[in-house]
Amino acid sequence: MAGSFEQATLVSPQPFLELNNRGHILRLYLQKDEHRLGRGRDWADLEVPIGWEVFSRKQAVLKKEGEDYRIYDGDGSAASRNGIFINQTRIDATEGYLLKNGVQLDIGQSPHNRIQLTYCNPVESPVVIPSNRRLVLKGLKEWPVQLGRAPKSDRYSSMQLDAPTVSRLHATIYPDGQGKHILQDLSTNGIFVNGQRISKRVHLEDESRIQIGPFSLLYRTDYLELLNTGSQIRLDVHRLQRKVKDKEGREKIILNDVSLVIEPGQLVALVGGSGAGKSTLMKSLLGIEPVSSGTVYLNGDNLRQNWPMYRSQIGYVPQDDIVHPDLRVEEVLAYACKLRLPPDINVKQVVDTTLEQIKLTHVRTNFIRNLSGGQRKRVSIGVELLADPKLFFLDEPTSGLDPGLDKEMMRLLRELADQGRTVVLVTHATANIEVCDRIAFMGRGGKLCYYGPPQQALGFFEMPSEDLKYFSDIYIKLDQGGNGKDVAATVDHWSLKYQQSPEFKTYVKSQLKPGKDRTSKPDGSIHTGISPLKQLWLLSQRYLQLVLRDRASIIFSLLSGPIAIGLTAWILKDETPLERLNPPEITQGPLALKVLFIFSCIGIWVGLSSSVREIIKEAAIYTRERLINLGLLPYLGSKILIRSGLALLQTLLIVVAILVGFQAPESDLLPWFLGLGITTFLTLLASVSLSLMISALVKSENEANSILPLIMIPQIILSGVLFEMKGLAAKLGWLTISRWSIGAYGTLINVNAMVPKNTPGLPSLDNIFKTSAVYEPSWDNLGLNWGILGVHTLVYLIVALLLQKRKDIV
Ligand SMILES: Nc1ncnc2c1ncn2[C@@H]1O[C@H](COP(=O)(O)OP(=O)(O)OP(=O)(O)O)[C@@H](O)[C@H]1O
Numbered sequence: 001m002a003g004s005f006e007q008a009t010l011v012s013p014q015p016f017l018e019l020n021n022r023g024h025i026l027r028l029y030l031q032k033d034e035h036r037l038g039r040g041r042d043w044a045d046l047e048v049p050i051g052w053e054v055f056s057r058k059q060a061v062l063k064k065e066g067e068d069y070r071i072y073d074g075d076g077s078a079a080s081r082n083g084i085f086i087n088q089t090r091i092d093a094t095e096g097y098l099l100k101n102g103v104q105l106d107i108g109q110s111p112h113n114r115i116q117l118t119y120c121n122p123v124e125s126p127v128v129i130p131s132n133r134r135l136v137l138k139g140l141k142e143w144p145v146q147l148g149r150a151p152k153s154d155r156y157s158s159m160q161l162d163a164p165t166v167s168r169l170h171a172t173i174y175p176d177g178q179g180k181h182i183l184q185d186l187s188t189n190g191i192f193v194n195g196q197r198i199s200k201r202v203h204l205e206d207e208s209r210i211q212i213g214p215f216s217l218l219y220r221t222d223y224l225e226l227l228n229t230g231s232q233i234r235l236d237v238h239r240l241q242r243k244v245k246d247k248e249g250r251e252k253i254i255l256n257d258v259s260l261v262i263e264p265g266q267l268v269a270l271v272g273g274s275g276a277g278k279s280t281l282m283k284s285l286l287g288i289e290p291v292s293s294g295t296v297y298l299n300g301d302n303l304r305q306n307w308p309m310y311r312s313q314i315g316y317v318p319q320d321d322i323v324h325p326d327l328r329v330e331e332v333l334a335y336a337c338k339l340r341l342p343p344d345i346n347v348k349q350v351v352d353t354t355l356e357q358i359k360l361t362h363v364r365t366n367f368i369r370n371l372s373g374g375q376r377k378r379v380s381i382g383v384e385l386l387a388d389p390k391l392f393f394l395d396e397p398t399s400g401l402d403p404g405l406d407k408e409m410m411r412l413l414r415e416l417a418d419q420g421r422t423v424v425l426v427t428h429a430t431a432n433i434e435v436c437d438r439i440a441f442m443g444r445g446g447k448l449c450y451y452g453p454p455q456q457a458l459g460f461f462e463m464p465s466e467d468l469k470y471f472s473d474i475y476i477k478l479d480q481g482g483n484g485k486d487v488a489a490t491v492d493h494w495s496l497k498y499q500q501s502p503e504f505k506t507y508v509k510s511q512l513k514p515g516k517d518r519t520s521k522p523d524g525s526i527h528t529g530i531s532p533l534k535q536l537w538l539l540s541q542r543y544l545q546l547v548l549r550d551r552a553s554i555i556f557s558l559l560s561g562p563i564a565i566g567l568t569a570w571i572l573k574d575e576t577p578l579e580r581l582n583p584p585e586i587t588q589g590p591l592a593l594k595v596l597f598i599f600s601c602i603g604i605w606v607g608l609s610s611s612v613r614e615i616i617k618e619a620a621i622y623t624r625e626r627l628i629n630l631g632l633l634p635y636l637g638s639k640i641l642i643r644s645g646l647a648l649l650q651t652l653l654i655v656v657a658i659l660v661g662f663q664a665p666e667s668d669l670l671p672w673f674l675g676l677g678i679t680t681f682l683t684l685l686a687s688v689s690l691s692l693m694i695s696a697l698v699k700s701e702n703e704a705n706s707i708l709p710l711i712m713i714p715q716i717i718l719s720g721v722l723f724e725m726k727g728l729a730a731k732l733g734w735l736t737i738s739r740w741s742i743g744a745y746g747t748l749i750n751v752n753a754m755v756p757k758n759t760p761g762l763p764s765l766d767n768i769f770k771t772s773a774v775y776e777p778s779w780d781n782l783g784l785n786w787g788i789l790g791v792h793t794l795v796y797l798i799v800a801l802l803l804q805k806r807k808d809i810v
Pocket residue numbers: 244245246254272273274275276277278279280281
């Protein structure tokens with residue numbers, strides 16, 4: 001059908017070019033070592049039909065290189081009239097461009113008059129290519145136009161945009177009645193029009209650029225055209241500089257004027273000594289590290305300015321694992337799939353495919369904690385591969401791996417690049433560096449000392465031979481000098497040499513293309529990805545699974561309360577501390593308060609200790625998921641939801657233990673068990689929230705553990721039970737959970753009624769124990785204590801939310 005995106009899986013074992021001239025398809029097979037493509041019958045052996053005027057007589061030369069072909073514009077020395085473009089970047093007549101399976105090029109640049117050229121090499125893997133890129137809107141009978149991963153295939157007015165991040169029916173286009181059209185967003189991951197995320201629907205202006213997942217489309221009033229399938233990502237990096245302040249407040253340059261070009265399908269390693277700025281460079285390329293000056297352009301778009309548009313297309317595996325150790329391999333992938341991809345995706349199918357890609361099908365049901373370091377890293381890579389990103393960053397993926405695993409990992413990355421992805425990694429392990437297409441050698445102070453193929457680096461650094469066994473000697477060469485100054489001079493020497501070298505000219509200067517900067521700021525406020533409620537549901541499910549699998553912790557957190565209560569009850573087995581005596585005895589009130597104090601402390605300790613690691617322990621996972629689409633409210637909500645459920649269970653056990661261990665007192669306001677339950681639950685909840693806040697504040701799990709006593713001590717001292725709180729101390733006491741918890745318990749059992757009256761003629765008992773407004777047995781007072789426990793909870797959660805928000809890096 002002329003207007004729909006039919007798909008064809010190619011079976012011929014021979015490489016070929018498929019030319020698409022507005023729906024007219026021509027397939028040209030490549031058999032010889034060299035071919036010439038053009039209109040000129042005397043010159044070309046691959047001829048195009050008469051009338052395909054976009055083609056020059058001598059349009060291109062193709063020369064076999066390994067299993068593939070390199071394409072040169074024109075006749076290989078003089079460029080053609082209309083040029084050959086990849087992602088709007090012109091291919092050079094002398095340097096050429098190495099074609100990889102599935103690469104799409106354009107002959108000519110005019111949107112009205114250009115021909116698409118797709119290179120297919122079925123030996124590498126079958127590729128699915130759309131047979132038509134243009135859908136004519138003028139005179140269209142069948143409305144609306146459907147765009148998506150799987151729109152109704154029997155319609156003329158549909159376009160299939162097949163990528164995991166695209167919803168089945170992602171968007172529709174319908175006429176506005178005034179000759180133009182309206183685009184309606186029906187998707188999970190959203191649509192960008194001219195770089196702006198749209199909310200629900202938008203009136204399309206002529207020449208609007210629509211971005212759906214990796215696909216770029218051009219809207220003209222008369223037609224809709226697929227410009228780019230996003231399968232080829234190129235980075236043009238212009239003079240990046242990053243300045244920071246050191247500990248003494250002095251300015252320090254950690255990235256110094258770095259320019260480079262990374263082409264589609266390249267595997268690029270960032271190497272260099274420790275502290276040379278590799279990670280800083282990688283994070284800047286990825287768009288998550290601010291730079292002081294310079295720009296990264298992704299396919300010609302300013303990456304940082306367009307981050308919301310590109311973030312779902314970039315895979316990033318940080319140094320720390322981004323997988324939960326207590327989940328099984330397939331569970332990790334399934335949750336990541338549900339959290340990142342549209343809900344209409346076939347989760348099982350995507351997980352199966354990904355497992356095959358990372359070669360871990362045989363361990364799919366294993367727990368992550370039982371995998372080897374290399375396998376764990378593969379799962380992290382798998383999590384990122386689910387969305388099929390075409391640009392992939394990995395921070396030290398081989399760290400901690402033995403030489404065999406290092407080799408396997410590098411091979412896997414090579415495969416990913418060979419499938420058309422652009423892969424950038426930071427690495428210290430250079431034993432298998434030859435699999436990379438380019439290396440960026442960084443010297444101290446963030447200076448680029450070399451960028452080019454790994455082999456040529458040896459010649460550039462004047463090594464005895466081009467044998468890669470000398471590669472690690474480059475590190476020594478770059479670190480020469482007795483002190484910091486001398487090393488800086490050495491690095492300056494090589495960096496300067498590089499700027500003047502033929503390698504710089506070939507691999508950077510001649511390749512570097514300018515990009516487009518935006519004047520308007522993109523609106524990052526519109527939510528992308530699955531709805532916050534769905535996120536809450538999935539995150540809660542995952543968190544519950546993790547909590548339940550941590551058996552020892554859950555058993556301790558459930559039993560420690562009842563055990564402490566049992567012990568207290570046993571010590572006081574001959575007493576009835578909670579029951580009001582008539583007449584009251586002098587020792588009873590203080591004893592009752594001690595017992596209530598223990599109840600409070602139990603609640604606070606159990607709440608604090610069970611949750612204080614919960615956020616910090618998954619910091620790496622949180623940071624990665626947040627970069628994609630994780631909402632703060634669903635994230636914190638899932639923690640508080642599951643922890644509230646647990647607190648309810650803990651409350652139940654504590655209440656039962658108290659009812660068994662202590663004679664129930666009379667309660668004037670509401671039944672003892674009920675008041676006891678509500679107070680205990682609110683105490684636990686406030687403590688859980690406080691510990692989540694601490695967990696969001698600290699930098700490591702150890703810090704979280706160490707800080708616990710510091711939080712507990714004021715709860716004990718300022719509770720008002722050990723000492724009478726006056727003036728500032730009383731005010732500080734308001735900031736503790738214990739003050740309000742004991743206030744509520746004391747109100748329930750009416751501690752004031754346990755104070756014996758002063759007997760005239762005998763010494764006053766006020767020094768020993770006297771009534772207090774804190775325990776006034778009224779609904780108002782009980783409500784106040786409970787209310788303030790609620791306020792504590794709320795404040796801690798809000799602060800936790802703000803602390804998490806502060807961690808946002810983009
Ligand atoms: N935000 C920052 N503020 C101050 N200094 C920083 C900051 N980020 C990085 N640095 C410093 O910049 C230098 C480069 O850091 P970077 O982590 O990029 O190096 P690296 O080459 O990746 O090192 P390694 O191989 O040890 O991981 C280091 O000296 C580091 O301490």
